[in-house]
Amino acid sequence: MLAMSTSNHQFGTRVVHAGWEPDEQTGAVMPPIYMTSTYVQDAPGKPRNGFEYSRTQNVTRFALQDALADLEGGAAGFTFTSGMAAIHTLLLTLKPGDRVVAGNDLYGGTFRLFSTIATRFGLLFDYIDASDTSAWQNLPSDTRLVYVETPSNPLLKLTPLQVAIDAAHRVGAEIAVDNTFATPYLQRPLQLGADYVIHSTTKYISGHSDVVGGALIIRDEARKEDMWFHQNSAGTVNSPFDAFLTLRGLRTLEVRMERHCHNAMAVAQFLEAHPKVAKTIYPGLASHPQHELATRQMHAFGGMVCFELPGGEQPARAFVSALKVFALAESLGGVESLVELPAPMTHASIPAATRRAIGIEDGLVRLSIGIEAADDLIADLQQALATL
Numbered sequence: 001m002l003a004m005s006t007s008n009h010q011f012g013t014r015v016v017h018a019g020w021e022p023d024e025q026t027g028a029v030m031p032p033i034y035m036t037s038t039y040v041q042d043a044p045g046k047p048r049n050g051f052e053y054s055r056t057q058n059v060t061r062f063a064l065q066d067a068l069a070d071l072e073g074g075a076a077g078f079t080f081t082s083g084m085a086a087i088h089t090l091l092l093t094l095k096p097g098d099r100v101v102a103g104n105d106l107y108g109g110t111f112r113l114f115s116t117i118a119t120r121f122g123l124l125f126d127y128i129d130a131s132d133t134s135a136w137q138n139l140p141s142d143t144r145l146v147y148v149e150t151p152s153n154p155l156l157k158l159t160p161l162q163v164a165i166d167a168a169h170r171v172g173a174e175i176a177v178d179n180t181f182a183t184p185y186l187q188r189p190l191q192l193g194a195d196y197v198i199h200s201t202t203k204y205i206s207g208h209s210d211v212v213g214g215a216l217i218i219r220d221e222a223r224k225e226d227m228w229f230h231q232n233s234a235g236t237v238n239s240p241f242d243a244f245l246t247l248r249g250l251r252t253l254e255v256r257m258e259r260h261c262h263n264a265m266a267v268a269q270f271l272e273a274h275p276k277v278a279k280t281i282y283p284g285l286a287s288h289p290q291h292e293l294a295t296r297q298m299h300a301f302g303g304m305v306c307f308e309l310p311g312g313e314q315p316a317r318a319f320v321s322a323l324k325v326f327a328l329a330e331s332l333g334g335v336e337s338l339v340e341l342p343a344p345m346t347h348a349s350i351p352a353a354t355r356r357a358i359g360i361e362d363g364l365v366r367l368s369i370g371i372e373a374a375d376d377l378i379a380d381l382q383q384a385l386a387t388l
């Protein structure tokens with residue numbers, strides 16, 4: 001009803017227009033924020049155009065949902081209060097005894113949801129090294145859902161998507177890909193056959209660090225009614241105001257991502273050449289173990305860069321407090337550059353031994369590279385490294 005068909009246009013055009021046509025009544029170029037909880041009915045059980053209650057139907061949310069579905073190449077999109085609410089709602093489609101096979105270096109909050117809450121409701125979880133092609137050869141035959149993030153957080157490991165998708169489908173499982181780090185600008189897993197794409201729209205999709213939200217986009221039109229039922233029944237929908245802010249940010253996704261990727265490459269090259277840096281992790285560097293896969297699977301290499309300082313957490317703490325342009329904060333994907341230490345911050349909920357076993361060292365520093373001038377970012381990193 002709302003979305004103009006933009007699918008013949010290139011991504012940069014669709015990202016600006018998808019999900020909304022100027023309003024028929026007023027010509028409004030941007031969707032109004034429909035701050036209404038309910039809608040008048042013409043007779044009992046006769047709502048106008050199907051609009052009954054805002055948890056179920058809201059024009060502003062529909063505009064965002066349709067835009068995300070278009071950009072990911074999916075049949076339908078659903079948006080939520082947070083990325084976690086999107087993941088939680090997907091889990092609600094499963095039942096006790098269902099097996100989920102997940103990558104072993106997930107976002108900390110996703111691991112916490114799986115390991116503490118979802119297990120209490122009888123879901124079974126196996127964790128594998130999703131970057132290892134051979135790990136996909138022997139999925140348990142009773143797997144119902146496969147869940148991966150690529151690139152992963154914080155180690156920026158890649159899942160070979162086509163291998164994982166084919167492996168999931170071979171055992172009759174569905175596969176969900178958390179596309180938060182990549183965004184549909186860099187990769188579109190549904191077009192490779194994945195069943196679900198997840199986003200924390202808090203990050204690159206909204207892009208301005210001013211709203212928390214999540215999204216789930218589905219490939220198969222036949223799943224639409226059931227997913228809508230779960231979103232509505234669980235009540236995990238985002239507000240019209242949050243949907244508006246997210247859509248406003250989304251319009252500039254392509255130009256922001258171009259700059260994020262350009263700056264991140266410059267920063268990664270600088271860090272890799274710096275004598276005080278032990279190791280730099282960026283899929284765009286030839287030294288990344290999956291650089292060749294990244295070149296094939298992704299349109300560019302993203303805005304996240306990680307590196308290790310030798311000597312553990314103390315030098316890492318000194319380094320982050322010497323930075324002036326980078327703000328010390330969790331989260332990522334906004335226009336401003338952020339720095340954080342995964343071990344004591346975003347990944348603190350993972351036990352220390354598990355953290356080290358999967359390669360998250362205490363001296364690991366994670367950078368979310370913003371869209372500032374690259375030279376200023378590099379100068380800031382340089383002066384902070386010089387204090388060590």
Ligand SMILES: *Cc1c(COP(=O)(O)O)cnc(C)c1O
Nearest residue numbers: 082083084107153180200202213
């Ligand atoms: C932030 C994040 C989430 C969780 O999203 P929220 O919006 O914070 O609930 C999930 N996955 C990844 C990869 C994230 O970075």
